Amino acid sequence: MPGRRTIAIVGRPNVGKSALFNRLAQKKISIVHDMPGVTRDRISSVCRLGQHPFEIIDTGGIGGDVDASFTDQVHAEVEIALTASDLLLFVVDGQDGITPVDLELAKRLRKIDKPLILVVNKIDHDKHGNAPVEFSRLGFTPLVAVSAEHNRGIGDLVHEIEKRLPLPDADAEKPAGSALNPVKIAIVGRPNVGKSSLTNAILKDDRTLVSPISGTTRDAIDVPYERHGNHYVLIDTAGIRARGKVDNSVEVFSIMRSEGSIKRSDLCLLVIDATAGVTSQDKKIAGLIQAAKRPCVVALNKWDLIKDQTEDKEALKKVLEQMKSELFFIDYAPVMLVSAKTGAELTRLFRTIERVRIESTARISTGVLNRLFQDIVTQHPPPLAGSRRLKILFATQPENTSREIIPLPEFVLFVNDDKCLDATYKRFIEARLREKSPYTGVPIQFRLRGREKRGENKSGKGILRKSWAHHKK
Ligand code: GDP
Numbered sequence: 001m002p003g004r005r006t007i008a009i010v011g012r013p014n015v016g017k018s019a020l021f022n023r024l025a026q027k028k029i030s031i032v033h034d035m036p037g038v039t040r041d042r043i044s045s046v047c048r049l050g051q052h053p054f055e056i057i058d059t060g061g062i063g064g065d066v067d068a069s070f071t072d073q074v075h076a077e078v079e080i081a082l083t084a085s086d087l088l089l090f091v092v093d094g095q096d097g098i099t100p101v102d103l104e105l106a107k108r109l110r111k112i113d114k115p116l117i118l119v120v121n122k123i124d125h126d127k128h129g130n131a132p133v134e135f136s137r138l139g140f141t142p143l144v145a146v147s148a149e150h151n152r153g154i155g156d157l158v159h160e161i162e163k164r165l166p167l168p169d170a171d172a173e174k175p176a177g178s179a180l181n182p183v184k185i186a187i188v189g190r191p192n193v194g195k196s197s198l199t200n201a202i203l204k205d206d207r208t209l210v211s212p213i214s215g216t217t218r219d220a221i222d223v224p225y226e227r228h229g230n231h232y233v234l235i236d237t238a239g240i241r242a243r244g245k246v247d248n249s250v251e252v253f254s255i256m257r258s259e260g261s262i263k264r265s266d267l268c269l270l271v272i273d274a275t276a277g278v279t280s281q282d283k284k285i286a287g288l289i290q291a292a293k294r295p296c297v298v299a300l301n302k303w304d305l306i307k308d309q310t311e312d313k314e315a316l317k318k319v320l321e322q323m324k325s326e327l328f329f330i331d332y333a334p335v336m337l338v339s340a341k342t343g344a345e346l347t348r349l350f351r352t353i354e355r356v357r358i359e360s361t362a363r364i365s366t367g368v369l370n371r372l373f374q375d376i377v378t379q380h381p382p383p384l385a386g387s388r389r390l391k392i393l394f395a396t397q398p399e400n401t402s403r404e405i406i407p408l409p410e411f412v413l414f415v416n417d418d419k420c421l422d423a424t425y426k427r428f429i430e431a432r433l434r435e436k437s438p439y440t441g442v443p444i445q446f447r448l449r450g451r452e453k454r455g456e457n458k459s460g461k462g463i464l465r466k467s468w469a470h471h472k473k
Contacts, residue, residue: 004399005054005165006366008081010109011091012074012101013060016121019148020091021058024049024158043394044367049154050162057084057366072451074101076393076414078108079449083412084366084396087115087164089157090140094120094131098138106138115164118143119157124150182224182231183357183405186261188289189271190281194301197340198271199223199234227350235261262288266405267295267356267441269349274300274319274337278326286330295356295406295442296333298323303337303344310337332443356441360406364437369395369411376432382425390420409437410445418450 009017021027025045044057059077081088090109092102109116118140120132124147132145142160146153187195203225223234262268268289272282289296300323303310310316316337324335334352338345364372373395382390394414400407411433415421430444 006085007087008057008085009089010081015091015093017060023148050158091119095122120145182233184233184266186265187269188258193271193273194340201340270298290330298335299338303339360442362437385420391416412447414449418448
């Protein structure tokens with residue numbers, strides 16, 4: 001489900017968040033707990049009561065730390081709601097009236113630049129009709145009176161929610177790969193691996209069409225290129241075309257040059273000479289791509305020369321695995337054999353590039369993600385880091401608002417202590433995420449929010465984090 005149609009329910013305990021969640025999700029209301037951590041299923045569900053489905057998160061359902069204080073817990077919930085949702089439902093108890101905790105929460109929520117609906121719950125009878133007036137003092141509009149338990153006002157609430165969410169269609173993918181938004185591909189690699197041959201083979205391939213800027217393509221730095229209706233720009237190809245003698249200065253120069261093209265590319269095609277194997281220069285360039293966090297596909301060129309060694313499937317697999325293990329630090333990049341000379345596998349190469357582009361936009365919904373994390377930590381608990389152990393309280397994949405043609409998937413993990421996540425466990429988590437959604441060719445980003453973390457206070461959100469940390473015992 002697109003990230004832009006996710007709402008989060010916040011409010012102090014016992015106001016009926018869980019009852020409202022169940023009502024919106026059309027779940028059978030059996031026992032209404034306002035005890036946190038009852039079940040992970042309470043975290044997230046889908047509401048289908050309106051014109052289009054949207055995702056609901058009940059922040060009160062998030063377990064949290066057993067040792068977290070009440071205030072910590074509430075702050076955590078607000079912060080999670082902020083990160084994970086596009087609209088907030090601030091629930092208050094219409095029978096209790098405004099309490100100090102409501103006021104405290106309202107103060108925090110007022111600072112937040114996100115659409116918010118104030119939901120006055122427990123308006124069970126008409127005689128409660130005046131209760132909402134008191135809550136208008138909090139200064140939030142709209143205000144909707146409901147009774148989650150007696151199913152009153154839910155239709156109005158859904159209507160107000162829908163008015164504030166974009167239509168699912170409006171969420172349609174931006175036309176990446178179109179003429180206006182071509183995928184910029186940097187063909188990089190050390191000298192003599194066949195970059196210019198490969199570029200020429202791509203441009204000459206009879207299934208392709210070079211954009212008609214006649215006469216200029218020879219010396220152009222960026223070559224627009226169309227294949228099967230998808231648009232690309234092969235960037236920085238001029239230097240590649242001029243063949244020079246290979247000496248050290250050329251090597252150094254080519255690496256410097258690669259660095260620039262890597263940075264301005266949407267995707268790097270790392271060319272490696274299959275007959276030479278992965279050399280230290282290749283690794284250096286792969287390292288640049290990894291450090292620049294660029295999507296990447298590795299093309300092992302000159303396949304024609306080692307074809308006899310890769311005749312049977314087993315041998316081929318062995319060659320690929322050997323190369324992959326040499327490139328372990330950029331293990332997100334698919335590795336494939338090609339031949340600039342014969343043009344072999346160019347179609348597959350571009351199919352892979354398209355796969356990278358399409359898979360990068362996939363989003364794992366909050367519900368699926370949190371169930372996955374629950375499985376991960378149950379089956380394979382995080383190791384001790386010193387005397388502490390990592391606890392993952394909640395995970396979400398916020399909507400990617402970058403204008404990148406190939407956006408990098410990012411996951412925000414709310415944890416007890418962000419210093420407890422070690423590299424091995426992170427790789428393990430990453431592998432499990434890729435089983436759900438492969439994200440071929442793109443590096444996955446993790447952002448950790450730990451209660452212990454202090455310090456930087458950018459973007460206003462840090463205010464919450466700071467006070468959250470501040471309340472720590
Ligand atoms: P660049 O420096 O990376 O641009 O490499 P070039 O494209 O200039 O290629 C270096 C050498 O490798 C040239 O002699 C090419 O003819 C040769 N070459 C490039 N690709 C292939 C290939 O797929 N197969 C074979 N057999 N030779 C290739």
